[in-house]
Amino acid sequence: MSVFQISSSTPLYSAAWTPSSTGSYAGTCIFLIVLAALFRGLIAGKHILEHRWLDTELDRRYVSVRGKPTESERISTDSDAKAATLVSERGVEEHVRVVRRKRRGGAAWRFSVDLPRAGYVTAMAGVGYLLMLAVMTFNVGYFLSVLTGHFLGELIVGRYAQMEEH
Incomplete structure (x- = not known):
């Protein structure tokens, strides 16, 4: 049975990344805050890119x-x-x-749009999975760090990412 725990020596991603002191545990938590904020930034960036690609499509x-x-x-x-x-x-x-010009149906497949979009979404998924693995350690500090990073990222760039997906 998995339970939340408060150990400051919980490994993150591998046995090699096991905090050995309070300072290294704090550094790991700061890393998770930055990673979660980066994830929110990636979401905002995708929203901006989608608008740019749509504008290019409509102005073609x-x-x-x-x-x-x-x-x-x-x-x-x-x-x-x-x-x-x-x-x-x-x-x-x-x-x-x-x-x-109104958009009717989906946009035509374009190498210059769809390849970067696929790479970008793959990077977003990778960062999202790294955050998920950190939360799955059930370490309260890691969990709160991820939440704090999401909060800070949303506070900084949330106005650019007003869309349905998450």
């Missing part, structure tokens, strides 16, 4: 096909388009309709 230019309406024709008939008046570099007022 496509080739028009004969017989199909052009983007400007589609915009002129779009009820969600907003009329705007812009002043050009020469001081001339130009009336334009502004609309952002």
Whole structure:
């Protein structure tokens, strides 16, 4: 039966990483705080990257096909388009309709997006599993260190990671 314990000589990840003094135990706890805060930073970073990749996808230019309406024709008939008046570099007022292309279905698979995303998520999973293993030692200090790191990470970068996944 597993129970929480307060030993300051609980190994972390391997027998070689066994704190032998109060100072080394504190150092291990600080490491876990930083690792958990880094994990929260990785979550925020993924959110930022997803927005950047989506913006790139929506702003991508496509080739028009004969017989199909052009983007400007589609915009002129779009009820969600907003009329705007812009002043050009020469001081001339130009009336334009502004609309952002809507995303229909999933984005196309792109090597330049999906490979970095897969690597990033793999790194996130690795850090998450390291934190999970630390908590699974049932050491109260390690457990509280991971929670403290999550708290500090959320406090620092939480506003950048407003999304559904965790």
